[in-house]
Amino acid sequence: MIGGGIVGLSTAYALTRSAPGLRVTVLEKEPGPARHQTGRNSGVIHSGIYYRPGSYKARFAVEGAAEMVAFCAGHGIAHEVTGKLIVATEHDELPRLHALVQRGRENGIPVRELGPAQLAAAEPHVRGLAAIHVGTTGVCDYGEVAEVMSRLARDAGADVRYGSPVRAIRRDDGTGGGGGTGGGTGGGVTVRTASGETFRADCLVNCAGLHSDRIARLAGDDPGMRIVPFRGEYYELVPRRRHLVRGLVYPVPDPAFPFLGVHLTRGVDGGVHIGPNAVPALAREGYSWRTVRVRDLAETAGFPGTWRIALRHWRQEVGELHRSLSKRVFTAAVRRLLPEVREEDLVPAPAGVRAQAVLPDGSLVDDFLFASSGPFVHVLNAPSPAATASLPIGREVARRALAALDRVA
Template identity: 75%
Template sequence: MREVVHVRQQGAYDGDVLVVGGGIVGLSTAYAITRAAPGTRVTVLEKEPGPARHQTGRNSGVIHSGIYYRPGSLKARYAVRGAAEMVKFCAEYGIAHAVTGKLIVATDRDELPRLHALVQRGRENGIPVRELGAAQIAEYEPEVRGLAAIHVGTTGICDYTAVARQLAEASGADIRYGARVVRIDRRPERGVAVRLADGGIVRARVLVNCAGLYCDEIARLTGDDPQVRIVPFRGEYYELARPELVRGLVYPVPDPAFPFLGVHLTRGIDGGVHLGPNAVPALAREGYGWGVVRPREALATVAWPGSWRIARRHWRYGAGELRRSLSKGAFTEAVRRMLPAVREGDLVPAPAGVRAQAVLRDGTLVDDFLIKEGPRTVHVLNAPSPAATASLPIGREVARRALAALGAA
């Protein structure tokens, strides 16, 4: 039986909007609410001792241009708009960033039609793209080899953890760290009460769920059916011991049948070059290595029918990703397709990340942002890459829905 956390009468709220999750989307939402409706009392609950400890702080740090995404999709609209806004935000607050541009490189003839399709998609999304022949690649990356490439000028890099900290500060919200949610009681006529692991209770008129890897579980705690399951995929990285081999950002042509971009080369804001990520199933939602296993979470993933359908549909792709996870040599082979000068000894293990991939019951990988609403609740149920890039416009959209729910409460 679900424990009930009683909601007190009107006027006894601790705040107006309660945001669960202190990653970049949750903090952008808090920032957008207080900008759009000054005086709104916002509380952010984050279970970790600081912000951006998971997806926000464990990615490549890339400001994505939006070239990959279907014109008209939320990802395309938010990424194109968000990239320009993120650069402006970083400049305004003195956060380390750079607009570097990037190369997308075709290394096999069957990739050439897909590369051309990306040129067309980029132009439809209003993104400046330059087509390059094999000899022109060296203008940007002397050590990179390919049959053809495109240069995307609006791509950049930044420090997303610093962005998250600045959003928290600038929002003026009450940010509570070490606040893990264990129970939620929602009464449509009276509000939402949340019990924390330390026994504390926080009450608000509206709840916004930006819990990332646990967003589906938070949705179920409110009594809403998310109709998706978060299936965690670990992305493993190496750092390049010879960073002088790569000047900027170099990507392969992505496989449109799978929502991951493949192993790419990324010079970060600190000057180091990361190689990766691959994409393998994680045995815990925060499973940053094969040794991290949480049986309840792993069994829940296995029990979801969509997980088995993914495995049947993508087993060949998955086998390649698993091979690169278990074999440093195989990972090096993937890098050498674009960067032939690299050697296995040049790869130094780096921290991994985990992607919160929403999966439907039929095995469909949710490709776009997914935001659903319930009584007094707004749930962000899928925030894939480019969520960090697009966090400012996403935050405004979630804030708009939260304020509408607040007005109707």
């Protein structure tokens, strides 16, 4: 298995539980778990209210939220079920707010509508015309969740190897594998790491997140998509102003744009994160404007879907870029929800990068995307709420991996 984020580790954990005695090896290029998407987010346990009924996102989020709370409670991981408010600040947002109520009910999520007085009672410093309260939303520390999953998988016999970037993959039937050398007979896969170590497996699971499409191509498969990285930029409230936000407060999302907008999140440590802003990253691990990787940038710029996204969403993206480059403009966006906030109340917080799968026609892949080919199982798109839903996702990927083992047996 390639990838030591929360999806890869959850899959390893699920495999050790569903198939005791199965040899499971996890290869992660970083020196520890959860160094990218898993460990660089606002820590929200999502309810699933936004997602199309019947989609992987909706099903996995609803199941995963309850399971994540139970997992955290069972392993002593800091967490809290706070609920969240989705707030309409303009009259034209009210129909979309009411549509979310209906969607939440279709997904089996407890949703309560609030008028201005009830909103003021729940969040005295937040401005809005109306709101809905979503009771199953919470917060936790996903980095700690990943650490526990890694330990549990290891305790059950899995070999989790950090500092092991994969450089070559060869199908042992001789049919592919970018960077592989030689052929071979029978099924299975041989993987070589940067240190020269080789691993033989009957099935390879690709949970490489920001590099999932590259790993698929290295395996000789055409993923039919490209990861286009978007950086999520956060600020946090200075300690003396944290009282302005009691819990989780979100705007009504724009259905034409794939991001939820700038929201307010009180974490398990009491800090209040504000964001994210969503801008194109100049590297797959580009956590600031200063980080530029020529290969990453060339791949993104050379992909037709990138320019089709830009044409489709240029108005929204201009706004995101403006907020990225101007703290004053970012603060003005926050003041729609939190009128009392001032520029000096905000200090920069660590950014994250979203691995967004994009199709050649410029369509953003909106749901989880899996692909299987011979001994390979690829997780090609694992967007939010992947961390929330990591336990059911891990079981799903494990099921696909066991089916792949049956195919090559």
